[in-house]
Amino acid sequence: MTINQISVFLENKSGRLAELTKILFESGVNLRALTIADTADFGIVRIVAEDNVKATEVLEKNHFIVKNTKVLGIEVADQPGGLYKIMELFRTNNVNIEYLYVSMKRNNDKAVVIFKVDDINRGLEIVKENSLVAVSGSDL
């Protein structure tokens, strides 16, 4: 089970993020998770929306550059060492993490961490082999 994430290229100039969120608001798109990777002159906004298809459509219509990416959402125990345990699994299985962020959703007492890994199929196998819980976009 994977999550569809949309990534948007943003120039580092004032008002761009406001514009992006305004467009989503005006189209009634709700956001489930969001993170921004920033560099000196540009940023990449990563979003998991309730309706990714619609989000992609309205953003593209407004000339944003949008890319759909598959990511893993994994439940992580909300206690010391929760994240470490998963990191160790990835490390020992030679799966590289490009980036990760935490979603707003909590499933019971667990947090959902979103991982972008270099080999998503291997990532999914690790989830299965270790009885971890991968969530879908609609679960967020």
Place this chain on the structure above:
Amino acid sequence: MIYNPQAEQADQHTREAQQLKNLKNLLKKVYSKVPFYKEKFDKAGVKPEDLKTLSDLKYFPFTTKSDLRDTYPLGLAAVPKEEIVEIHCSSGTTGIPVVDAYTRKDLDTWSECMARTYCAAGATSADVLQNAYGYGLFTGGVGAHYGGNKLGMTVIPISSGNTERQINVMRDFGSSVLTCTPSYALYIAEVLKKMNVDRDSLKLRIGCLGAEPWSDNMRREIEEKLKIKAYDIYGLTEITGPGVASECECQSGLHINEDFFYPEIINSETGEVLPYGERGELVFTTLTKEGTPLIRYRTRDITYLYREKCSCGRTTVKMHRLFGRVDDMLIIKGVNVFPAQIEQLLMQIKGLTPNYQIILTRGENHLDDMEIQVEVDEDIFSDETRKLETLKNYIFNSVKSKIGIYAKIKLVEPRSISRSEGKAKRVIDKRVI
């Protein structure tokens, strides 16, 4: 002082007689020795003998920068290879460099021109020349060096860069003449201030500056900050390098060394020769050049010519300081760059769109900065910053190695580059010069 009174103060009749004699010889020589010129003259239906007076030169075909590229590397050489003693190339430009090959005599001519330049600026053999032009294939460094030698100055071949050392050397060796680009001269002034060096501990009094456009305002600023007199020098690799023309103590227009370089001003669209006082494209014929002679070479620089009784005593024709270019060539940190070069380079990078913009600024340090903005589209957008940063570095390195400029690369959103009437504005030059 005048370095060569006989040449620089000749009466017009004597000078023209000499120019005509040299021009006749030159045309004969290139027609018989350089197939490129023979073909060109034949096609235009002219023979060297058709030139009876200097103004008959207008019947002869022009030579252009693209001709120089087509004949790369030594297609224009009019002497056997053994007689060529030195070669220089233009800085950067559209892939194929422009070559100037010199015989021993050509180097003497060049040295003399630069010696005249320093002399016109008031330098003598007692001066110490700090040559902060870059040494190498670029004509600035060695041209300035040879001229300093010729005049008998003490030459310090420090080259460009390492400004703190420039200032230490300037102080320790008592440099009195500085030669470099005007923007570098201003930068030296800033560093001087930052280092808290007492200006009175320096012997600097003259700046011979060129290789990039600069205004009278910039001149005033340099003169004030460095407490020197700053003189404009003009030259281009194709013709010989620096020293084609230079200012005298009057600082009003540049005296052309017309005994070596015969100037014309033309209407750049029709090719028609324009009279004195009218603005147009500057064209040169290298009257005495042996290595790679040029007939009616179109410089693409815009100016006008005039003859006046200059109070310095020179009788040579003067050109106004440059007004600009006929084409879109940019001069950035002394390097010639055409926007088309950048475009070509970007187009070679997979996935890049032709939507780019070049932004030129002159920063607080008075040096030119070039930023290349490139629009990101679906093909190159990656959701990993690392990949986009890699792309930026790749563009940076390509520009550095192929054009010779350290440009800032900025990835921008699609459609953020303004398009006027459907056509994108490629260059935004914010430099105040």
